[in-house]
Amino acid sequence: MSPRRAAVNEELRRRSRERLLQATIELVDERGYEATTLADIADRAGAARGLVSYYFPGKRPLLQSAVHRLMHQTLAAALEREPRTDDGAERMARAIDAVLGLTRTHTTLMRTHMASILQNEGFIQCPEQQRLAALLEDTVIRWGAEDPPEDYRMLRALLMGAVVALLLPGAPMPLASLRAELFQRYGLDWKLGVPPEGEPPPRI
Structure with missing residues (x-):
């Protein structure tokens, strides 16, 4: 050929x-x-x-790859939207807002995805997940991480925890409160990224 x-x-x-x-x-x-x-x-x-x-070996792996692709596309678009910036704090804020925002724009999909990960299938390493991981690790590097691989894993864990909390049936956490916790963890100003409407929670 x-x-x-x-x-x-x-x-x-x-x-x-x-x-x-x-x-x-x-x-x-x-x-x-x-x-x-x-x-x-x-x-x-x-x-x-x-x-x-x-x-794909089955429907669950297909779903995880599809969601990881969506997350990568959403995150890439958020990081590169105008006005483009190399500021690490702004890029971290955009990353957090992009991932949390998917719980509003794709609620059923994200709830299904998190349930899949937490069940027997676990976390599937696929090309789409690897591209998402590379973009998140680049984000923590630009933010100023001292240990990028470890800080990437921590960011991933925090984002996954926030997504689960936002999607918990019957007792979801308010998005603004979870955003505030993450922004405080990374030393970000509330006005960075795409802040939700209304005033920030009192502790910020």
């Missing part, structure tokens, strides 16, 4: 995989996890049913 032909095939595979990931986001948001089948996802993506199994 010629290099050009190989490159074309690789691009086609990449696009097929991304269509499956996007279809998963849309369908789980619309119908919920249990009501979404792999056949539904393949149909929405315009792909053969066997292609899903070729790329």
Whole structure:
């Protein structure tokens, strides 16, 4: 096979995989996890049913990859939006707001994702998760982390905890309060990022 032909095939595979990931986001948001089948996802993506199994060992891994892709895209857009900045505190604020914001724009999807991680499937290392991790680690580096790998893991843990608290059925925490706690942890001014409407909690 010629290099050009190989490159074309690789691009086609990449696009097929991304269509499956996007279809998963849309369908789980619309119908919920249990009501979404792999056949539904393949149909929405315009792909053969066997292609899903070729790329993903099951529906849970597909879901996690899809959510990690969404988180990476959302985070990248937040960090690079105008006015662009290299200021570490502003970028950390944008990162926190981007992740917490997904609990409002994709509530069903994020609740399903967190439940998947906390159940037997655990945390799946996939290409989408690795790209998300690289972007978060870059964020803590620009913020001024002394130990970037450890500070990345701490940021990831804090964000996951905040997302769970925001999505807890029957007893969700207010977004402003959790944002305030994270901003205090990282020494961020409340006005950075995309602050929610209203006054900040009294402790800030």
